[in-house]
Structures are given as C-alpha cells and as structure tokens.
Amino acid sequence: MSLPSPFLATALSHEVCIVTGASGEGICLTIARCLLEHGAVGVVICGRREQVLRQSAASLVAECCPAQPERVAYRVCDVRSPDACHRLVEFTVGKYGRLTTVVNGAAGNFLSTARNLSPNGFKTVMEIDVCGTFNMCHAAFKALSSAASAPGSPMSKIVNISATLQYGATHYQVHASAAKAAIDSMTRTLALEWGAHGIRVNGVAPGPIAGTPGLTKLAGGALDAGALEEMVAEVIPLGRMGEKRDIGTVVVFLCCNGSGSAYVSGETIVCDGGAWLWKPAI
Ligand code: HXC
Numbered sequence: 001m002s003l004p005s006p007f008l009a010t011a012l013s014h015e016v017c018i019v020t021g022a023s024g025e026g027i028c029l030t031i032a033r034c035l036l037e038h039g040a041v042g043v044v045i046c047g048r049r050e051q052v053l054r055q056s057a058a059s060l061v062a063e064c065c066p067a068q069p070e071r072v073a074y075r076v077c078d079v080r081s082p083d084a085c086h087r088l089v090e091f092t093v094g095k096y097g098r099l100t101t102v103v104n105g106a107a108g109n110f111l112s113t114a115r116n117l118s119p120n121g122f123k124t125v126m127e128i129d130v131c132g133t134f135n136m137c138h139a140a141f142k143a144l145s146s147a148a149s150a151p152g153s154p155m156s157k158i159v160n161i162s163a164t165l166q167y168g169a170t171h172y173q174v175h176a177s178a179a180k181a182a183i184d185s186m187t188r189t190l191a192l193e194w195g196a197h198g199i200r201v202n203g204v205a206p207g208p209i210a211g212t213p214g215l216t217k218l219a220g221g222a223l224d225a226g227a228l229e230e231m232v233a234e235v236i237p238l239g240r241m242g243e244k245r246d247i248g249t250v251v252v253f254l255c256c257n258g259s260g261s262a263y264v265s266g267e268t269i270v271c272d273g274g275a276w277l278w279k280p281a282i
Helices: 027-037 050-064 082-096 119-149 174-197 213-218 225-234 244-255
Strands: 016-020 042-047 072-076 101-104 156-161 199-206 268-271
Touching (some): 016 027, 016 082, 016 119, 027 042, 027 244, 042 050, 042 082, 050 072, 082 119, 101 119, 119 156, 119 174, 119 199, 156 174, 199 244, 213 225, 244 268
Parallel strands (some): 016 042, 016 101, 042 072, 101 156, 156 199, 199 268
C-alpha cells in the first residue's frame, strides 16, 4: 500500500506536461499518473512503441480522469531525433495552448562489461539519454519560456530523470553511468542559463524501485523479482525498496509552484532510501 501524497490534488492545475519514456511499465508512466492526480490539465506521454503508448494512455484515463479523457494524449517520439522532439512540442502546444513542464525519462540500458560493449552500444545509450534529454530541452525552450512570461504565470519546469550509478562506479554500466553523469551536469548548466528565462531545471535520481525494468536488468535475470527485492531491501538503510510513486511524488514536488519548490533549481534529488551510501565491508 503506497503512502499518501503530501500535496494538494490541485497542486499542478496550471500544468501542461510532456513525459518522455512513459510508454512501458517503468517509472515514467507512474510519473505521468502522479502529475494527473495532482491536477495537470494535460499530460502527453511519449515513447517509441505506439501500441504500448496507446494502452498506457488508456490506462491513465481510466485510472485518473475517466470523465476528462482529453487530459491525456500520446505521441510516438524517438528523442534521438530533434525533429521528432519539435513535433512533440508543437502537438502539445497545439492541443493544450501551452507547455509548462517537461519530464525527461527516456533512457536506454542493458548490462555489459566495458570490454564487451561495442562502441555503437555505448553511443546508442549516450544518444538516447544525453542527446535525447538535450534535444527535448532544446525543442521545448521557446514554449516553456513563453508560458512562463504570460502575466501571472509561474515558472516553467524541466525534470531530468537521473540515477545513482554514477556517484561511485557501477559494474556493467559504463554507458549508463557516463550518460547519467552528463545529464546531471546538463541539469545544472540549463538551470544556470534558463533561470532568467523563467525555467527551473531539476532532476530526480531514483534508487532501486520495485517492479521496474531497470531493477530486473540489474539482476541480469539471475533472481526472481521477489527474491531480488528482498535481497536489495536488506542493504537499503531505510529497509525497503522504493515504489514508483516515491519518484512520482518527488517530481510533483519539483513541479509545484508554491514556496520551497519554487526556489529549487539545478538540484538532482536522490530518492533511494539511502541506498547509494551503502558499501559492503572490505
Ligand atoms: C550489449 C547491446 C545490447 C545488450 C543493444 N546493444 N542491446 N549490447 N548488450 N543487451 C547494442 C547493439 O548490439 C548495437 O551495437 C547497439 O547497442 C544498438 O542496438 P539496437 O538494438 O540497434 O538499438 P536500439 O533499437 O536503438 O535500442 C537501443 C537499446 C534500447 C539501448 C537496446 O532498446 C533499450 O535499452 N531499451 C530498453 C530501455 C530500458 O530498459 N530503459 C530503462 C532504463 S532504466 P552494435 O555494435 O551491435 O551495432 C535505467 C536506470 C538504471 O536506465 C537502472 C540500472 C540497471
């Protein structure tokens, strides 16, 4: 049973959001759900697989806004294509009249030793994660700054989904670690440059989150989900795996326009139960 959200159900009632990488059953679909549950007037989910997106959008409508299906839309978008990102922004502004929030969640990942990883494998993950995040931010800049400049409007928001792999070093993750480190750097630089344009730029770094493809991959298929979650929970200082909603609620906080969150920019919030602090005794 998830803990309740501490935020008002109307906290995001000004927001029109794009969430990338939200097609499957990873964290980002739950982020979209949390944005809708807190009143977002429009949420456009995007990914590469149309059929999965269609099903995900239908489930969001059924769970969050059955009487207002127009609050959810989906678009196929490979974030590696700057043109596709521009079309996604155009679609969103055309449908909802503005764009106020972008959540960059699209990410590629698999386990591979650095030695066995082909240069193209490394490049592919960098292109999805790093170039994809930049492409989306770049394509959205004009719409986000324009929404923030309307009289009485709050600042616009970008939230980049990061990780904790890169804080130390992680086996089999040279590509993803390098990519997430670059994303953290981009979060800070865009916050620096775009604050004056009315855009707050932040990140969230999830730890091990139950029921995600990321966690399944981490185990390399060696354990079933239950055994894996039990094993991981044992070494997490807070004694439990994270839930997708833990991440969604941190994103909601970063997107709130009230006191506190409205003064946070350039920050990547770690939401991992203290997991990355843990080291085995040597
Ligand atoms: C080694 C691999 C590989 C694998 C792909 N490649 N999968 N190398 N092991 N398992 C290599 C290919 O051999 C190829 O290089 C290059 O990568 C491009 O592969 P394509 O299949 O042509 O690319 P594409 O169709 O664009 O797909 C890229 C993809 C992506 C990265 C595999 O489909 C993907 O990762 N999808 C899953 C997304 C996902 O699970 N996201 C959640 C991330 S969670 P060559 O040299 O052969 O041409 C997360 C948080 C951290 O990031 C979690 C910790 C684990």
